Amino acid sequence: MARLEVPRPATFVTLTGFMGVGKSRIGRELARALMLHFIDLDRYIERRTGISIPDIFRHLGEEAFRRMEKEAVRELVGKDYLVLSLGGGTFMDPESQKALLGRGPVVALWASPETILERAMRKPGERPLLQVENPLERIRTLLEARAPVYRKAHIHVSTDGRRVEEVVEEIVEKLWRHAEARGA
Structure with a gap:
């Protein structure tokens, strides 16, 4: 059966940024707007391991968690029709960073430290x-x-002081500009 092709600026989008900037909420809505699947990397790891992220940190340590992230990114970067929301530290890994930057547009979400804390x-x-x-x-x-x-x-x-819908709208506009600049 043929897949219905819908005009969209990208078929694989990564959201990165610090914890609390809104990657998961915005990612869900962005995926809906672009008619793509959504995966939150932390939830993906939790489902695969059966262990919550706080428990992974507590019992296995941050290093083990970072290995799990890296492995999950390697696996997911081969997928299509996806908005992938990373954990705050995932993009720090050079291998994951390179794979994601080469796969499709990476969107960094930003917020002030005070907003992040709140x-x-x-x-x-x-x-x-x-x-x-x-x-x-x-x-x-x-x-x-x-x-x-x-x-x-x-x-x-x-994302400071903005509604999710506003942020998604801006991302979609910037994704189209990015696609046009790349000749897609």
Whole structure:
């Protein structure tokens, strides 16, 4: 049976950015807007392992989790018709970064450290990297370290003080511009 081809700016889109910038919520809506499947990498890993991300960190450690991320990216980068929402640290891995940048547009979502903290504190037990005395300082430190890597993304969008629909609309517009610039 032939697949119905729908005009869309990309058939594989990656969302990256720090925790709490809205990758999962925005990714779901972006996938809907582009008529693509959606995978949240953290949920994907949880389903594959049967272990929650906080428990993976707690019992197996961050290094084991990063290996799982890398393996999952290797597996998913071969898929089509997908919006892939990464964990905040996934894009730091050079191999994953290269594979994703070569696969399709990578969109970096941004928010201020204060916004990130406010969003992250809605689910405090789910953010293992923020289980510290001063989470805002931890966010600033990690964000500063990761920002140069996030800047390698093809497209950049701020989520501060914006509705999901607004952000998705901006991403779609930028994806079309990106596709046109690449001659797609």
